[in-house]
């Protein structure tokens with residue numbers, strides 16, 4: 001079966017690099033009208049050149065986040081069919097003892113991984129209700145289900161909360177024809193932070209991690225984008241409130 005997203009409008013948060021970037025390129029190749037926001041203007045330049053609609057938005061500003069959804073929805077007659085809450089990460093932090101974590105550090109991780117998804121979902125829900133259909137896909141993490149490899153407490157807490165938001169919204173919005181699901185990627189090289197984290201593990205822990213994955217390899221951005229494509233497609237029409245681990249079986 002050939003998947004096509006022509007006439008589908010897809011909004012992806014945090015699409016400048018990594019999973020978001022790969023999803024933007026793949027959905028565009030499948031015919032979708034893709035809208036990407038990120039805080040990194042430069043990193044989105046080539047996406048814009050590839051015909052993807054790009055917006056510089058700081059998603060930690062909830063007004064700006066909702067404003068982005070309004071802007072995307074005003075771009076044409078059709079509604080936003082799919083929102084992918086992808087922006088996240090550890091906000092430049094490394095694991096340390098909880099007594100050393102500042103309020104600002106805690107808040108910055110909650111802001112981007114949880115509060116931004118709340119603001120974007122809140123803004124898109126009435127539009128999807130009006131359309132009688134829609135899909136929200138939350139990019140969680142293995143850290144939504146267990147302790148995080150990063151050791152960053154706020155990251156683990158935020159991803160667990162994002163899974164809670166996924167399950168709650170699936171029940172709230174399901175009667176309106178809206179599905180809400182989550183993806184839990186395993187460890188994937190996407191940015192400097194993940195490379196540094198891998199190096200910091202050291203040879204022995206790197207091998208342990210690889211041996212703990214049934215498929216004996218790390219995932220890549222395509223593995224994650226493919227799962228988002230499945231969840232965004234009609235193939236997932238009866239899946240709601242679920243989290244799919246994409247971690248090679250760990």
Ligand SMILES: NC(=O)c1ccc[n+]([C@@H]2O[C@H](COP(=O)([O-])OP(=O)(O)OC[C@H]3O[C@@H](n4cnc5c(N)ncnc54)[C@H](O)[C@@H]3O)[C@@H](O)[C@H]2O)c1
Pocket residue numbers: 013014015016017018019020037038039040057058059060086087088089090112139140141142184185186187188189190191194
């Ligand atoms: N890479 C991994 O190993 C891994 C594993 C599990 C889950 N995840 C999650 O997957 C998602 C994507 O991760 P990634 O590794 O591809 O990239 P990432 O975590 O570095 O960030 C994704 C994007 O979010 C953007 N972003 C950060 N703060 C922002 C802000 N305030 N406003 C707007 N945009 C902002 C970044 O610029 C980046 O382009 C994140 O939610 C991350 O937590 C990643």
